[in-house]
Each structure stands twice: as structure tokens, then as C-alpha cells.
Amino acid sequence: MDLIKIILVFSLICGLFAELKVPPGTCRSQIVKGKLVQVGDCKKDDGSDIVRLTQKSLDEKKKAENKCSVIYKTKCFRAVVYGTDNVTFNGAQSVCKSMNNGKLANIYDLTHFQSLLRYLRPMIPAGETSTDVWTGMEYKNNQLLLSSGGPITMTTEVWYPGHPKSYASWSVVSVDINKVPESAYQGMRNTKPSYSRHGVICEI
Template identity: 70%
Template structure:
């Protein structure tokens, strides 16, 4: 819709700006959604394929995983902004998620 594409999360400031906006839209206590980013060879990549770095504090506890098949990147968002159960993660492309965040 509106020619959007799966979104990138560009840096810590963008991540911190994005989460409150997602919280307003989630129908339950949390949501897990895909981004347009990938994780390959232990490196976070933008949807353009270019490398990026992001603060380690945005990763879900225990992530990123180094398994080569876990290439897709998503974000879990909890309604409670203080919850430790949220952040970016990488997973197999077949992992079930509830949507995708897009950018235009």
C-alpha cells in the first residue's frame, strides 16, 4: 500500500522513536513483526544489502543468533516499555510473525 517496502531500523535513535509508535497499534500485550533487514555472516544488513551497525541494546536478549539460516530480522515489541522481553531478533525466513513494518 502506498508503494511501501519492508523497513530498515537505521540506528538507536530510530529504534527508540519507532517502538512507541508500534505500541499504539498493537492489539495485545506484544507483537512480533518482520523488518526488511537481514543478518548474514554475523553482520546486520539494510534492505539495500549494505552493512549497518546498531547498538547492542536493541537486540532481544540472547540475540543475534549466529546460525547461518537465521537471516531474517524482526522486532518484538511489548506494550510495557520497561519489559526486557522485546527487541530485534534474527530468525529463519519461515518463522511465523504477525506482520511487517514498512517504510515509504
């Protein structure tokens, strides 16, 4: 019986060594459960490996966080949409700033507008027929403005029915997205900055 136990233990040890074995003169390092694990000929013990691996992990995470969801004319766009309309205009600015120091997005033309609608439609919260997000655009003195303050002209089909409104306090622009692509009840709306929306589209 003891002989069988010895054979089993020996087999287990051989299996572990076979799994850990790496070619001579090489060192394999990886972070496992927050700890540096090294296998092979690892002579360094100055902490440089864990620093390098940690930096690589952070770089990969940052790259994933800053990934563009929509690219239009070399510009990068990402949206954040919540289940409730709790994002004010000021709150939207903070959300975008947290994305690699981004800003609230501009919409540059009809093609760009349509690509953003396609991107945002699947983000409509469950149980809702539509959602709305802030942009960085403004509407002042009957003129649509980019976030830079420069004027821009858009075709009337990008506007929500009955918009733009001529009220002076309705100075910022959001976009409503309907679950039904053919619905007339979607588009850009000028509104008050104190109102809340479901989210924001950011330009990174």
C-alpha cells in the same frame, strides 16, 4: 382545511428552494450516494464534473492510505499489525508493496528504533502482552545488513535478549514490542523467513 394544506405545501417548497439556492452564475456539484448532484447555473453536461469529482475523491483516498505514521530523517514509515501471527516474510513484502510500492523497512539507529517502538506499542493486539513485526533487514555472516545489502552497526540494546543468533538459516530480522516500555524482553531478533509474525513495518 384545504387552505392549511396549501400553505404547508407552499412553505415546504419555499424551504427546499431556499436550501438549494446558490448565488447567480455559480454551480455547485457534489457526489451524493454515487450520483452527481448539481445546483445552480450548471451548463456543462459533458460528464467532466463527475470525472473531476471522482478523481478528487480517489486522490484524497490515496493520500490518506499513503500517510506516514512515522517520519524519520525524511523517510516515511507505516505498520500493519494483525491479531494473529500469520504474516510470513514473503507475505510482508506483498503488504508493503501494496502501500504505494513500499518496501520492508530498515531501522537506521537507536533513536529511530525507539520511535518505532513508541509507534508500534499501541498496536499490540488486545489480550496480548507483546507483538512482533518484520523489517527488511537481514543478518548474515554475523553482520546486520540493510535491505540494500549494505552493513550497519547497532548498539547491543536494540537486540532482544540472546540475539542475534549465529544460525545461518536465521537470516531475516523482526522486532518484538512489549506492552511494558521498560521490559528487557523486546527488540530486534534474527529469525527464519518461514516463521510468521503479527505484521510488518514498511518504508514508503
